Amino acid sequence: MKLSRRIGRIRPSATLSINAKAKALSRSGVSIINFGIGEPGFDTPENIRKAAMESICSGQTRYTAVGGIDELKDAVCGAVKADYGLSYGRENVLISCGGKHALYNLFMTLLDPGDEVIIPSPYWVSYPDMIDLAGAKQVIAPCTEKDGFMLQAADLERAITPNTRLLILNSPSNPTGKYYGADELKALAEVLLRHENVLIASDDIYYRILFGGRKWVSLGMVEEKLRGRIFIINGVSKTYCMTGWRIGYLIGDPMVIKAATDFQSQVTSNPSSISQWASVEALTGDQKSAVEMTQTFEKRCKLVLERISDLGEVSCVEPDGTFYVFPDFSAHFGKKFGGRTINGSLDLTDFLMEEAHVAVVPGNAFGEDNCLRFSYALSMEEIEQGFDAVKKALKKLGRG
Ligand SMILES: Cc1ncc(COP(=O)(O)O)c(C=O)c1O
Incomplete structure (x- = not known):
């Protein structure tokens, strides 16, 4: 059957296909250590689950307002006031089915064919495909390991053209875990102030998972004059281990929020009423579990970095937050095993899955x-077992 040209351009999610491969191997009896997972791996905290059950019992089970219930919009505004020090009202907020949906709504609302969107690379896997679906042009701005894989002001300046409509900034980043501090943001803000047609999508979905006592800072906090051009994308998925509940939000200019709400009204209507009530509790209730989760990730991150440095011939930018790390394995490219050569991240991913029974996501997807x-x-x-297996497998690779 003929499919649309639009759908023909979409690449299936690399993360999902790795997980499918890992599951298939597990089913055949092989035990896989899965470093490919994109979610915190803890249960949703009990107070949030209870709030969801109470909402069901009290009959909050019908359509809500398309853009979300006022209680959740108020909770979002309260969280942003507390964490960003910025004041927004209900008219600035659209509640959607996850951060991904919030991003897609924004792209569909702002972008026309011919518009350019700057995506610093490495990037989260879904940005390029979403930009493509919205009919706009991706402009990839490569960032180097030497710069911590972070966008430099000069590179931003070079990437901007008269057609640039949007810059996507993701901090802390999936996949690198790097976060833009105040100085880095100020340098980018200086460039953006010179280009007043460029809007900014600030994907802050990991903003509460920061290590080393780092304090949250974002572009709108360091440069007041940019605030009207910034759209914040956030949600409860990662901070509150609520990936399955599908609640995210978009914050920004009321006219754009209204248009994006109209778009959502024709595509999905409101996100799940029950998930919305659970999210009110997530944002306004006890924050202890979110804090504890970050502490746990910080401990694990230390171990992962130790184990990576022990692998030899692998360099790694130290993450500032999230639960990801993005080491460079290119010193192993060109090596051989069993008649096949490791030519890039895809080959190495396959090799590690087969020889170490470890699943990771290839960097080319990012x-x-x-x-x-x-x-x-x-x-x-x-983590210990996984890295033991990776180390053993890498030793099997040779130049001969
Ligand atoms: C950078 C980034 N933005 C947005 C999302 C989407 O989050 P959600 O699950 O709330 O749609 C993810 C999820 O992996 C992500 O890594």
């Missing part, structure tokens, strides 16, 4: 073929 993404949403024991 626009950086030298690297592999490891998620450490695993126990300390699993």
Whole structure:
């Protein structure tokens, strides 16, 4: 059957296909250590689950307002006031089915064919395909390991053209875990102030998972004059282990929010009423579990970095947050095993799956073929076992 040209351009999610491969091997009796997972790996905290059950029992089971219930919009505004120090009202907020949906709504609302969107690379896997679906042009701005894989002001300046409509900034980043501090943001803000037609999508979905006592800072906090051009994308998925509940939000200019709400009204209507009530509790209730989760990830991150440096011939930018790390394995490219050559991140991913029984995500899915993404949403024991297996497997690779 003929499919649309639009759908023909979409690449299936690399993360999902790795997980499918890992599952298929597990079914055949092989035990896989899965560093490919893109979610925290803890249960949703009990107070949030209870709030969801109470909402069902009290009959909150019908359509809600398309853009979300006022209680959740108020909770979002309260969280943004507390964490960003910025004041927004209900008219600035659209509640959607996850951060991914919030991003897609924004792209569909703002972008026309011919518009250019700057995506710093390495990037989260879904940005390029979503931009493509919205009919706009991706402009990839490569960032180097030397710069911590972070967008430099000069590179931003070079990437901007008269057609640039949007810059996507993801901090802390999936896949690198790097976060833009105030100085880095100020340098980017200086460039953006010179180009007043460029809007900014600030994907802050990991903003509460920061290590080393780092304080949250974002573009709108360091440069007041940019605030009207910034759209914040956030949600409860990662901070509150609520990936399955599908609640995200978009914050920004009321006219754009209204248009994006109209778009959502024709596509999905409101996100799940029950998930919305659970999210009110997530944002306004006890924050202890979110804090504890970050502490756990920080401990795991230390272990992962130790184990990576022990692999030899692998370099790694130290993450500031999230639960990802993005080491460079390119020193192993060109090596051979069993008559086959490891030519890039895809080959190495396959090799590690088969020889180490370890699943990782190839860096080429994030626009950086030298690297592999490891998620450490695993126990300390699993991390140790996984890296033991990776080390053993890498020793089998040779130049001959
Ligand atoms: C950078 C980034 N943005 C957005 C999302 C989407 O989050 P959600 O599950 O809320 O749709 C993800 C999920 O992996 C992500 O990594």
